[in-house]
Every structure is written in C-alpha cells, then in structure tokens.
Amino acid sequence: MKEVLRFDNVSMHYHSKQGETVALEKVSFSVHEGEFVAIIGPSGCGKTTLLSLAAGLLAPTKGKVSALNVSLGYMLQKDELFPWRTIEKNIFLPLEIKRANTPQNRAHAVALAEKYGLKQFLKNYPSQLSGGMRQRAALIRTLAMNPDVLLLDEPFSALDYQTRLSVCDDVYKIIRNEKKTALLITHDISEAISVADKIFVLSKRPAKIIAEHLLEFPENEPLKRRENKEFSRWFEILWKELNQ
Amino acid sequence: MKKNVEISREHLLYLRGTRNKSIIVNVIRCAVLVLFLTIWELSAQLLWVNPFITSSPSRIAKTIADLYKNGSLFLHVGTTLWETLAGFAIAVVLGYSIALLLWWSDALRRISEPYFVVLNALPKIALGPLIIIWCGTGSEAIVFMTVLIGLIVAILNMLNGFMATEKSKLLLMQSMGANKLQVLTKLVIPSSLPNFISMLKINVGMAWIGSIMGEYIVSKAGIGYLIVYGGQVFKLDLVMSAVFILCVLAAGMYALVALAERLLIKNK
Ligand SMILES: Nc1ncnc2c1ncn2[C@@H]1O[C@H](COP(=O)(O)OP(=O)(O)OP(=O)(O)O)[C@@H](O)[C@H]1O
Ligand SMILES: [Mg+2]
Numbered sequence: 001m002k003e004v005l006r007f008d009n010v011s012m013h014y015h016s017k018q019g020e021t022v023a024l025e026k027v028s029f030s031v032h033e034g035e036f037v038a039i040i041g042p043s044g045c046g047k048t049t050l051l052s053l054a055a056g057l058l059a060p061t062k063g064k065v066s067a068l069n070v071s072l073g074y075m076l077q078k079d080e081l082f083p084w085r086t087i088e089k090n091i092f093l094p095l096e097i098k099r100a101n102t103p104q105n106r107a108h109a110v111a112l113a114e115k116y117g118l119k120q121f122l123k124n125y126p127s128q129l130s131g132g133m134r135q136r137a138a139l140i141r142t143l144a145m146n147p148d149v150l151l152l153d154e155p156f157s158a159l160d161y162q163t164r165l166s167v168c169d170d171v172y173k174i175i176r177n178e179k180k181t182a183l184l185i186t187h188d189i190s191e192a193i194s195v196a197d198k199i200f201v202l203s204k205r206p207a208k209i210i211a212e213h214l215l216e217f218p219e220n221e222p223l224k225r226r227e228n229k230e231f232s233r234w235f236e237i238l239w240k241e242l243n244q
Numbered sequence: 245m246k247k248n249v250e251i252s253r254e255h256l257l258y259l260r261g262t263r264n265k266s267i268i269v270n271v272i273r274c275a276v277l278v279l280f281l282t283i284w285e286l287s288a289q290l291l292w293v294n295p296f297i298t299s300s301p302s303r304i305a306k307t308i309a310d311l312y313k314n315g316s317l318f319l320h321v322g323t324t325l326w327e328t329l330a331g332f333a334i335a336v337v338l339g340y341s342i343a344l345l346l347w348w349s350d351a352l353r354r355i356s357e358p359y360f361v362v363l364n365a366l367p368k369i370a371l372g373p374l375i376i377i378w379c380g381t382g383s384e385a386i387v388f389m390t391v392l393i394g395l396i397v398a399i400l401n402m403l404n405g406f407m408a409t410e411k412s413k414l415l416l417m418q419s420m421g422a423n424k425l426q427v428l429t430k431l432v433i434p435s436s437l438p439n440f441i442s443m444l445k446i447n448v449g450m451a452w453i454g455s456i457m458g459e460y461i462v463s464k465a466g467i468g469y470l471i472v473y474g475g476q477v478f479k480l481d482l483v484m485s486a487v488f489i490l491c492v493l494a495a496g497m498y499a500l501v502a503l504a505e506r507l508l509i510k511n512k
Pocket of ligand 2: 047048049
C-alpha cells in the first residue's frame with residue numbers, strides 16, 4: 001500500500017510570554033492509502049496540533065511532515081457552516097477559494113450532496129438543519145474538492161450522544177464509499193474502535209506515540225462493531241494505555 | 245420549508261391573540277400621545293402655565309405654518325437634512341474603509357490604537373473654533389463637524405466587528421488555502437454585517453448630534469440655527485417647533501435604516 005502521509009521525528013514547541021509548551025515530542029508514524037487511522041490521546045495532549053501539522057497549517061519545530069502527492073481535506077470539530085450561505089453555497093465555498101468553481105465541479109458537489117441525502121436541503125440555510133445534517137453538509141463541503149486524505153478533528157464531539165452514534169456511522173460509510181483515506185483524531189476510545197483499521201495512542205503532553213494497534217472485525221460498520229464482543233476487549237486495552 | 249396544510253384551532257387562537265396584543269399596544273401608544281398633547285394644550289389655553297414659556301401644540305402648528313408660508317421651512321429643513329446626510333454618508337464610508345485597512349494591517353492597528361482611544365474620548369465640540377478657521381462658516385464646517393463626531397465611532401465599531409470573526413471559521417478558511425482577500429470578502433465582511441447595521445443605527449444619532457451642534461457654533465440656516473435664534477430672541481414657539489421638526493426627521497431617518505436592515509438581513 002502506498003504511503004500518503006508521514007511524520008518523521010516531529011516535535012512541536014509553542015512559545016508564548018508565559019513560557020514554552022512542548023506539545024509533541026518525536027512523533028513518527030505514517031498513513032497509507034485507503035486506511036482509516038485513528039489517533040487517540042487525553043485531552044490537551046496535542047491532538048489538534050498534530051492535525052494542524054498534517055494539514056500544513058503549522059510548521060514543526062523539529063522533524064518533517066510530508067504529504068506525499070496527495071490533497072488534503074480538513075474537517076473541524078464544529079460544522080462551521082456559514083449561516084449567511086445556503087447549504088449549496090456552503091458546499092461550493094472550497095471551489096470558490098481554490099478558483100475551481102466550474103460547472104463540472106459544482107455538479108460533482110451537488111451530486112455528492114444528493115447522493116448522501118442533502119438534496120432537499122440544498123436551498124436551505126444551516127439554521128434550518130439538525131446538528132447531524134449540518135455535520136453531513138460539512139463533510140460534503142470537505143469532499144467537494146475531491147481530496148485524497150481526510151483529516152478529522154473530533155468531528156462528532158459537538159453532537160449529543162444519540163446523534164453522534166448515527167452521524168459517526170454515516171460519515172464512516174460515506175468515507176468508505178468514496179474510497180478516501182482518513183486520519184481521525186479523538187479522545188473518545190469507543191469512537192476510535194468503531195471506525196479505525198489502525199489506532200495510535202498518544203501519551204499525555206508532551207505527546208508521544210506509546211502504542212499502535214491493528215484492528216480487525218468481522219463487520220466494519222461502526223454500529224455493528226459496537227455490538228461485537230471484541231469491542232469491549234479493545235476498550236479495556238486502550239483505556240489502560242490512555243490512563244497509565 | 246414546512247408547508248402547514250392545516251392550521252390548528254389553537255394556533256389560530258394564538259395568532260389572533262398576538263395580533264390583538266400588538267393592536268392594543270399601538271392604540272395605547274397613540275392615546276398616550278393624544279393625552280399628552282391635550283393636557284399640554286389645555287394647560288396653555290387655561291393659563292395653568294405660561295404659554296410664552298411652555299408654548300403649546302396649537303402655537304407650534306401655527307409657527308410651522310408661518311415658516312411654510314414665508315418659504316423658509318424648506319430652506320431650514322433642507323439645509324440641516326443635507327448636512328446630516330452628507331456627514332452621515334462620509335463618516336460611514338470613510339469609517340468602514342479605515343476599519344478595513346486596520347483589519348488588514350496588524351502593525352497599523354497596533355500603532356494607531358492609542359490615537360483612536362484619545363480621539364474617541366475627546367469632545368469634538370472643543371474643535372469648534374478650529375473648524376471655523378479651517379472650513380469657514382458655511383455648510384462645509386457643519387458637515388466636517390458631523391463627520392468628526394461619527395467617524396471614530398464608526399471605525400471602532402466596525403473594527404470590533406471585523407476582529408470578532410470566529411477563530412475556528414478563520415481556521416477553516418486557512419485549511420482550504422484561502423488568501424487574505426478571500427478571507428475578507430467571503431468571511432469577515434459577511435459575518436460582520438450585524439455590526440454594520442448597528443454602526444449605521446448609532447451613526448444616525450451621531451449625525452444629528454453633529455449637524456445640530458455644528459449649527460449651534462456656526463450657521464445661517466438650519467434647524468439648529470432656528471433653535472439658537474429662537475432662544476436668543478426668546479421665541480420659545482420657534483424653539484419648540486424646531487425640536488418637533490427634528491423629532492420627525494430623526495424618526496424618518498431611523499425608519500430608513502430599519503428598512504435597510506430588513507433588506508440586508510434576509511434570513512433572520
Ligand atoms: N497557539 C498556541 N500557543 C501556545 N500554546 C498552544 C497553542 N496551541 C495549543 N497550545 C498548547 O499546546 C497543547 C496542546 O494543544 P492541542 O490543542 O493540540 O491539544 P488537544 O489534544 O487538541 O486538546 P483538546 O483535547 O482540548 O482538543 C495545549 O497545552 C495547549 O495549551
Ligand atoms: Mg483539539
């Protein structure tokens with residue numbers, strides 16, 4: 001499998017008047033094409049920092065981050081849909097920014113939205129949609145530019161528990177269906193187990209990778225995985241690692 | 245979005261209830277005004293108070309009619325209206341542009357910050373004599389005064405709005421690779437629209453303060469001129485009439501801004 005994203009001994013230090021914060025220390029890992037990778041870590045350990053580095057929004061203090069000939073799409077914790085734009089116009093936003101607002105690209109984006117159940121909402125404003133639907137719209141917006149790799153920063157944490165389970169299932173299926181590579185960051189152990197092929201565990205700050213696991217389940221949909229008895233075994237393992 | 249095929253009886257009752265309530269409020273509002281004018285008129289007619297000092301609705305109506313007949317009503321109204329609108333427009337456009345500039349350049353914003361704070365605190369009327377020397381005694385001086393009073397407020401209000409853009413939305417734009425101009429046009433300007441509206445509303449008030457105050461200092465015509473002149477020759481009917489005209493004009497301008505608000509903010 002082709003490598004698409006690689007961290008080589010990446011360290012990240014923040015400088016502020018209060019002092020220096022070491023957020024990441026010598027983190028190395030890679031993500032391969034078609035994988036769904038989850039990274040879990042305690043809150044405040046440097047997860048968002050890691051994803052910002054991956055997206056190229058920050059430059060590492062030491063080490064090297066490489067995206068190997070792939071385009072990236074970033075999905076944030078909240079949907080961040082612009083309330084003054086309709087869902088359709090929100091989905092076109094990345095096209096406008098990349099100056100790729102062509103009829104074909106717009107048609108592709110609309111087709112995606114229609115395929116994943118947003119057809120009737122295209123002309124609505126975000127405030128008229130439920131939290132789950134909005135998150136779905138945010139995913140379609142991310143997919144509009146047809147990125148190879150999706151970077152997801154706790155994309156469900158703003159939703160209530162019930163919605164979170166179903167939206168997670170939803171987003172997982174869409175990502176698999178579109179054959180995308182995904183890197184998901186979360187502090188929610190069960191979320192990671194329910195979607196990932198591979199899990200990296202981060203320590204408390206400064207974050208280091210302390211474990212790597214390959215997960216195999218007979219069935220891969222998140223809701224099915226949650227019912228499997230392997231699920232609780234993984235949960236215990238990861239819980240211990242996170243709290244050691 | 246939802247098409248309500250049938251409206252329930254309860255909902256109809258609710259709608260009728262709210263409509264009735266707003267009718268009652270409007271009726272009482274008018275009644276308060278009528279009552280106030282009646283008592284004012286009566287106490288002047290019956291000499292409970294000295295109408296020479298308090299004036300009265302009928303005397304105000306007569307004064308305005310006289311102004312209309314000798315042709316000076318529209319001169320005064322037109323002069324003040326022109327000064328106010330010109331000052332308002334210049335302050336808003338200039339204020340918005342300067343705020344944009346300050347948003348764009350961090351360095352400029354940080355360097356100029358203390359100057360704006362001082363200028364904002366300064367009572368602009370203190371500059372009266374300077375303005376007369378710089379701009380003469382015509383309408384220009386009054387427009388200049390109006391701009392001075394509105395400008396700093398407009399800049400600070402808009403800059404606040406621009407700077408309050410959500411960090412996470414900025415991050416989203418950055419992650420899509422947006423440049424600064426795109427961030428400005430696609431995020432900062434639309435998200436600060438409510439600030440723009442409230443800035444307009446504040447500046448309507450500022451513009452009237454500016455033009456009337458300007459006319460107090462230097463003028464040959466205008467509503468502020470009528471007020472000063474009326475006070476000097478002890479024609480309080482004239483002063484009251486001018487204040488009344490001012491109320492009507494200010495209310496009209498505010499209504500226009502409210503209309504603009506409804507047009508600009510379509511979805512709530
Ligand atoms: N711009 C910055 N300047 C200084 N320190 C920062 C900055 N951004 C983050 N930090 C610090 O770096 C550490 C890691 O932050 P980060 O946001 O990456 O953690 P996180 O794991 O995503 O946290 P959370 O679970 O709250 O989302 C924190 O201690 C934070 O205070
Ligand atoms: Mg975070």
